[in-house]
Amino acid sequence: MDALLYEVISEMAHTIQVNKEFLTELDREIGDGDHGINMARGFTHVMNKVNLEDELSLSDALKKVGMTIISTVGGASGPLYGSAFLKAAMAVREKTELSGEVLDILLKASLEGVQERGKAVQGDKTIIDALEPAYVAYTTAFALGQTPIEGMKKACEAAYEGVESTKLFVAKKGRASYLGMRSIGHQDPGATSTLLLLQALTRVLER
Ligand code: ADP
Numbered sequence: 001m002d003a004l005l006y007e008v009i010s011e012m013a014h015t016i017q018v019n020k021e022f023l024t025e026l027d028r029e030i031g032d033g034d035h036g037i038n039m040a041r042g043f044t045h046v047m048n049k050v051n052l053e054d055e056l057s058l059s060d061a062l063k064k065v066g067m068t069i070i071s072t073v074g075g076a077s078g079p080l081y082g083s084a085f086l087k088a089a090m091a092v093r094e095k096t097e098l099s100g101e102v103l104d105i106l107l108k109a110s111l112e113g114v115q116e117r118g119k120a121v122q123g124d125k126t127i128i129d130a131l132e133p134a135y136v137a138y139t140t141a142f143a144l145g146q147t148p149i150e151g152m153k154k155a156c157e158a159a160y161e162g163v164e165s166t167k168l169f170v171a172k173k174g175r176a177s178y179l180g181m182r183s184i185g186h187q188d189p190g191a192t193s194t195l196l197l198l199q200a201l202t203r204v205l206e207r
């Protein structure tokens, strides 16, 4: 499979492993305290399933990641992140490498995957609060002719702001929504894991 994509997936798995406790702690405050555990389990399976030597197209590799996440992450976040990877896989069927244009397509498709699956909008205190501003920042930078690295840095800054904004929001989706107003003041775990995944992608591009 594409070496750069393999590196991205490995770096994502690594950052999820490193931040497992942190994500779980965030989910303990407004959920059931399993987000880090869910994500780490999923990415451990992903790393066992995908190999650099696999003869997989960009699209097939992303599909394999998505299928693995759906079947192993569990929780609300499994089907959501799984849909993001599957939708991304469908969107790059004709593509062969992770170019600036392909990144634009991937971010757009993952956002659509999460939106279609979870029906959340910005301000609902979910993954969308990080992913949507990240996509908007990237596609704007890309349209202005900036490099993929510049675009991804802007995307990460926007996602970071998005994560910070979730502290002000009342959760409208998922378990945290049961808390109503009491969810205010807490950072959303899913938006946080999205930021971590985007930062992992960016670090690999910078190398
Ligand atoms: P569960 O809530 O089933 O325990 P996780 O703890 O793994 O699952 O994931 C919780 C995260 O899922 C939340 O922090 C939130 O970001 C995200 N989430 C929940 N519902 C939605 C949704 N409808 N759309 C987008 N993200 C969502």
Ligand code: MG
Binding pocket: 027, 031, 032, 033, 034, 035, 075, 175
């Ligand atoms: Mg949870």
